[in-house]
Amino acid sequence: MTAAEPLEQTSGKEAPLIAFENITKTYGQGASAFTALKGVNFQIDAGEFVAIMGPSGSGKSTVMNTLGCLDTPTSGHYYFQGVAVETLTHDQRAILRRHYLGFVFQGFNLLARTSAIENVELPLLYRGMKTAERREEARKALALVGLDGWENHAPSELSGGQQQRVAIARALVTHPKVLLADEPTGNLDTQRSKEIMELLTQLNQELGITVIMVTHESEMAAYASRLIHFVDGLVETDMPQSERAG
Amino acid sequence: MIWNAFLLAIREIRRNLMRSILTMLGIIIGVAAVVTMVTVGNGATAKIAKEISTLGSNLLMVRPGQHFGPGRGNSNAKAFTMDDVKAIKQDVSSIIAVAPTATASVTAVFGNNNWTTTVVGSDNDYFTTGNWTLSSGRFFSNAELKAGKTSCIIGQTIIKQLFPDLRSPESVVGQNIRLKTFSCHIIGVLDSKGQSMMGNDQDDTIVMPIKTVQRRLIGDQDVKMIRISVKPNIDTGVVNRAITLLLRDRRHLSDREKNDFSVLDTREITKALTGSTKVMTMLLGAVAAVSLIVGGIGIMNIMLVSVTERTREIGIRMAIGALEREVLLQFLVEAVVLSSLGGIIGIILAILASAGLSHVMSVPYILDFDMMGIAFAFSAMVGVVFGYFPARNAARLNPIDALRHE
Ligand SMILES: Nc1ncnc2c1ncn2[C@@H]1O[C@H](COP(=O)(O)OP(=O)(O)OP(=O)(O)O)[C@@H](O)[C@H]1O
Ligand SMILES: [Mg+2]
Numbered sequence: 001m002t003a004a005e006p007l008e009q010t011s012g013k014e015a016p017l018i019a020f021e022n023i024t025k026t027y028g029q030g031a032s033a034f035t036a037l038k039g040v041n042f043q044i045d046a047g048e049f050v051a052i053m054g055p056s057g058s059g060k061s062t063v064m065n066t067l068g069c070l071d072t073p074t075s076g077h078y079y080f081q082g083v084a085v086e087t088l089t090h091d092q093r094a095i096l097r098r099h100y101l102g103f104v105f106q107g108f109n110l111l112a113r114t115s116a117i118e119n120v121e122l123p124l125l126y127r128g129m130k131t132a133e134r135r136e137e138a139r140k141a142l143a144l145v146g147l148d149g150w151e152n153h154a155p156s157e158l159s160g161g162q163q164q165r166v167a168i169a170r171a172l173v174t175h176p177k178v179l180l181a182d183e184p185t186g187n188l189d190t191q192r193s194k195e196i197m198e199l200l201t202q203l204n205q206e207l208g209i210t211v212i213m214v215t216h217e218s219e220m221a222a223y224a225s226r227l228i229h230f231v232d233g234l235v236e237t238d239m240p241q242s243e244r245a246g
Numbered sequence: 247m248i249w250n251a252f253l254l255a256i257r258e259i260r261r262n263l264m265r266s267i268l269t270m271l272g273i274i275i276g277v278a279a280v281v282t283m284v285t286v287g288n289g290a291t292a293k294i295a296k297e298i299s300t301l302g303s304n305l306l307m308v309r310p311g312q313h314f315g316p317g318r319g320n321s322n323a324k325a326f327t328m329d330d331v332k333a334i335k336q337d338v339s340s341i342i343a344v345a346p347t348a349t350a351s352v353t354a355v356f357g358n359n360n361w362t363t364t365v366v367g368s369d370n371d372y373f374t375t376g377n378w379t380l381s382s383g384r385f386f387s388n389a390e391l392k393a394g395k396t397s398c399i400i401g402q403t404i405i406k407q408l409f410p411d412l413r414s415p416e417s418v419v420g421q422n423i424r425l426k427t428f429s430c431h432i433i434g435v436l437d438s439k440g441q442s443m444m445g446n447d448q449d450d451t452i453v454m455p456i457k458t459v460q461r462r463l464i465g466d467q468d469v470k471m472i473r474i475s476v477k478p479n480i481d482t483g484v485v486n487r488a489i490t491l492l493l494r495d496r497r498h499l500s501d502r503e504k505n506d507f508s509v510l511d512t513r514e515i516t517k518a519l520t521g522s523t524k525v526m527t528m529l530l531g532a533v534a535a536v537s538l539i540v541g542g543i544g545i546m547n548i549m550l551v552s553v554t555e556r557t558r559e560i561g562i563r564m565a566i567g568a569l570e571r572e573v574l575l576q577f578l579v580e581a582v583v584l585s586s587l588g589g590i591i592g593i594i595l596a597i598l599a600s601a602g603l604s605h606v607m608s609v610p611y612i613l614d615f616d617m618m619g620i621a622f623a624f625s626a627m628v629g630v631v632f633g634y635f636p637a638r639n640a641a642r643l644n645p646i647d648a649l650r651h652e
Pocket of ligand 1: 027028034035036054055056057058059060061063106650
């Protein structure tokens, strides 16, 4: 596994991009232990646009964190391009995140007292891109989310919605293979939300980026081609949008 | 990767300017305190060492009576004679010079100026035993010594007091000054030695042949003290014992009787004095070390207080694909940059402060580069340890746990 190309297709072309097999996640120990995921199974193919819905506390963010290799499941298997993620080292998982995944956090997680553009260019910096090129890419990404002119503002000088858009710009600036977005429109008005959804749709269709998105609004979920519904730490329904409509 | 780490480290230092300054402050204070104290301490030690060297090296001073130091001591103890001096010269080996002395307090007069001073009667060995050198003129001739001529060699203070309007000190050679009833011909002038350790002016002296002093100023044949220079690299203790045995024999002391004279070894004084200044320097160093530790604790506090924010920062960096070692390198560079800057500022401050202090305390200004190195290394270590280890712990977490840290 090299830094540039960390994952080799191990099980042939048929392997789905992402496969969850009986994933469970238990927080805490003993009496205070809480099982947030109780055996989750699904597969996602490259190029899909998936919406995840479900009531608050049903485990959506836990699933996203696991997908983003930010957290490790208690049991079960997570295969990324056929590779069992639990067998990867700490560093290999970092390489996986760097080259394949873009993550938009529910709580943004921007660096404080750091300008929008520096926040957005950070993943490029870790990829080793040159300064001038990096600046240009970061500027473009900020423009895509409608933040041109706000490059030099720190998070504390931005509204919640603007911070959310900086977080989105940071996730998509690397053109990741998979974009994981935990309620990317949670702080945005309907008009902005639609723009972001159109952007995600465009990235999905034109660049073939696989998009997995958590949302509370069916309006936004309607942009996705597939909907997974979580209840109480389990997948309740998992179907293409066409079926739902019909 | 190094360049990136450097860039990120500088960004973080600027972004958290207050924290960076406080961290540096701890290092600055610690380093400056240690280096200043040790520099001044070393200066004081050097000053004392210099004063000791003017006392005469490898010098033994023999006096009648049991007690040495101020006061007459045992006044019924017999004085020495010139025969004792001769015997020492003949029988004791490893000695360079033996100077008999007899001193008297006298008022010297020249024109309208007069000045009370001490006249030392001795011979040319006196100059050897006291590390005296001439600034002009000459030492005594054998004829002058034998005949007890009224020739004198004077110290710089005498010139100042008796010839206040003088342009060149050489021109006093050949002048006559009055001592009591006789006039005295100046044949030489001594180089200045300054203050002694006890604080008296060593230049306030007139030296004459011992015979002259005995006859004309004191009125007896006694030798009040014998100064003996021992060859360098010879154990003065051995010479001391040889002299003691010889004098006991000459003074007919039985085995039961105690010495009725005493021998003072300047090397012992030197040892005691340098010992005590060393203790002083160590004490100062210890006080300074405490401030270094306090500075270190300051750094530690700042680092630990900011650990939550920094852990979240690490979580964010890891989440977007930074490797553990990249994060750690950034933190290491940050700590090294802050510690080095702080250390350099601290050393500059210390150089200035100790220059000022040395001047005020009129001690020599000796920079101790080893000490600077040690102080610098210590503060850098504190900075690195407390910057680096919390970062390492955070970088080993799952990113989500680092992000959730509170
Ligand atoms: N670190 C944690 N320690 C303990 N319990 C946790 C932790 N993180 C999440 N949980 C619990 O796991 C459950 C699922 O949390 P999760 O954040 O996945 O919910 P969610 O579906 O994203 O909810 P929301 O829509 O409100 O964001 C919740 O009941 C929560 O209390
Ligand atoms: Mg959530």
